[in-house]
Amino acid sequence: xxxxxxxxxxxxxxxxxxxxxxxxxxxxxxxxxxxxxxxxxxxxxxxxxxxxxxxxxxxxxxxxxxxxxxxxxxxxxxxxxxxxxxxxxxxxxxxxxxxxxxxxxxxxxxxxxxxxxxxxxxxxxxxxxxxxxxxxxxxxxxxxxxxxxxxxxxxxxxxxxxxxxxxxxxxxxxxxxxxxxxxxxxxxxxxxxxxxxxxxxxxxxxxxxxxxxxxxxxxxxxxxxxxxxxxxxxxxxxxxxxxxxxxxxxxxxxxxxxxxxxxxxxxxxxxxxxxxxxxxxxxxxxxxxxxxxxxxxxxxxxxxxxxxxxxxxxxxxxxxxxxxxxxxxxxxxxxxxxxxxxxxxxxxxxxxxxxxxxxxxx
Numbered sequence: 627x628x629x630x631x632x633x634x635x636x637x638x639x640x641x642x643x644x645x646x647x648x649x650x651x652x653x654x655x656x657x658x659x660x661x662x663x664x665x666x667x668x669x670x671x672x673x674x675x676x677x678x679x680x681x682x683x684x685x686x687x688x689x690x691x692x693x694x695x696x697x698x699x700x701x702x703x704x705x706x707x708x709x710x711x712x713x714x715x716x717x718x719x720x721x722x723x724x725x726x727x728x729x730x731x732x733x734x735x736x737x738x739x740x741x742x743x744x745x746x747x748x749x750x751x752x753x754x755x756x757x758x759x760x761x762x763x764x765x766x767x768x769x770x771x772x773x774x775x776x777x778x779x780x781x782x783x784x785x786x787x788x789x790x791x792x793x794x795x796x797x798x799x800x801x802x803x804x805x806x807x808x809x810x811x812x813x814x815x816x817x818x819x820x821x822x823x824x825x826x827x828x829x830x831x832x833x834x835x836x837x838x839x840x841x842x843x844x845x846x847x848x849x850x851x852x853x854x855x856x857x858x859x860x861x862x863x864x865x866x867x868x869x870x871x872x873x874x875x876x877x878x879x880x881x882x883x884x885x886x887x888x889x890x891x892x893x894x895x896x897x898x899x900x901x902x903x904x905x906x907x908x909x910x911x912x913x914x915x916x917x918x919x920x921x922x923x924x925x926x927x928x929x930x931x932x933x934x935x936x937x938x939x940x941x942x943x944x945x946x947x948x949x950x951x952x953x954x955x956x957x958x959x960x961x962x963x964x965x966x967x968x969x970x971x972x973x974x975x976x977x978x979x980x981x982x983x984x985x986x987x988x
Contacts, residue, residue, distance in 0.1 A: 661685045661730035664720040670735030674855070675987035676713035676747065676764060677737060681706045681720050683730065688722040698732055712737050713747055742985055744769055746912050751873040756965055757931035760863050763938055764987040767860060767868050770903040771796040771915050771922065771982050772808070780812045789955070789977045790900035796920045796980040798900060802948045802972040803839035805859055805923045805981040806848055807831045813856030821858035823849050845948065845972035850925065850940070857983040861940050862926040862949045862967075864984060869917070869952065869964040871910030879963050881916035881952070882909030886959045890918025896955035900978070917962040920980035921950040928969040947971050954978030
């Protein structure tokens with residue numbers, strides 16, 4: 627009997643050891659891991675202006691492949707290595723891989739890039755203004771000179787007369803002050819943040835003091851908020867960069883061509899009047915009439931170009947006149963080049979001076 631109990635006990639011990647060993651072997655078997663899903667920043671959505679998108683994965687040691695045409699990424703797709711700039715509507719898909727691991731699920735994000743109506747996106751870049759290198763951030767510019775219809779819709783009047791009148795003709799007989807006021811009133815109408823404030827009187831022109839726009843010396847009371855999303859005049863360097871064709875510049879003398887008659891209304895072909903906007907060929911960016919038709923006000927106070935590299939310059943801090951660019955219907959060819967500068971006081975208006983608007987890119 628005693629021998630039986632000993633044998634039985636030994637069997638129990640052997641069985642326990644076997645079960646323990648089996649369980650130990652199972653717990654030490656490797657588990658099959660799956661790579662985490664890639665994440666986009668910013669996420670897909672609707673944006674005003676281009677976006678710089680990064681792709682990240684919380685799993686270490688992975689290679690991320692991506693596509694921009696809606697197709698599913700694989701090992702033959704581009705490898706993600708740096709942020710991706712998106713300036714048009716598209717779908718990004720990404721998939722992460724790691725040796726010995728299961729591939730990640732495919733991540734997908736849809737980006738909708740909104741462009742203000744009749745505006746052209748001007749990607750930022752660096753150019754030479756004839757004196758120094760200038761680097762600019764991206765912005766939107768109206769593809770046309772401001773029309774009489776658009777001006778009247780905001781201001782309630784059309785000052786143009788005698789030199790081409792109609793809804794699609796450029797507005798003229800507008801001073802620099804008129805242009806500033808238009809920008810703020812349009813911004814307010816569209817629920818945007820106005821760029822300009824006058825002294826301590828805020829951004830609403832209805833609150834500005836009587837006579838604010840009757841003395842040219844008052845132009846120094848206007849201050850610009852460069853981060854506001856409303857309408858404003860281009861800086862002189864924004865205007866010049868866009869007129870030259872931005873990053874797509876072909877180095878033309880006039881905006882879009884070396885043959886002025888292809889892109890501009892000037893004294894030799896205008897018949898001594900303005901013409902409907904966009905009736906000549908555009909420049910490299912799809913912008914019209916930056917040479918000829920009417921001069922265009924810019925923000926800048928006039929001064930000589932400073933030497934040395936500049937980033938987003940906004941002109942001189944003091945002076946008596948504002949810069950206009952591009953030439954008009956009565957000018958000779960030289961006055962319509964992308965490099966020619968002219969000035970007038972902020973109260974000055976004439977039959978060949980108008981403007982166009984820009985907006986900041988978000």
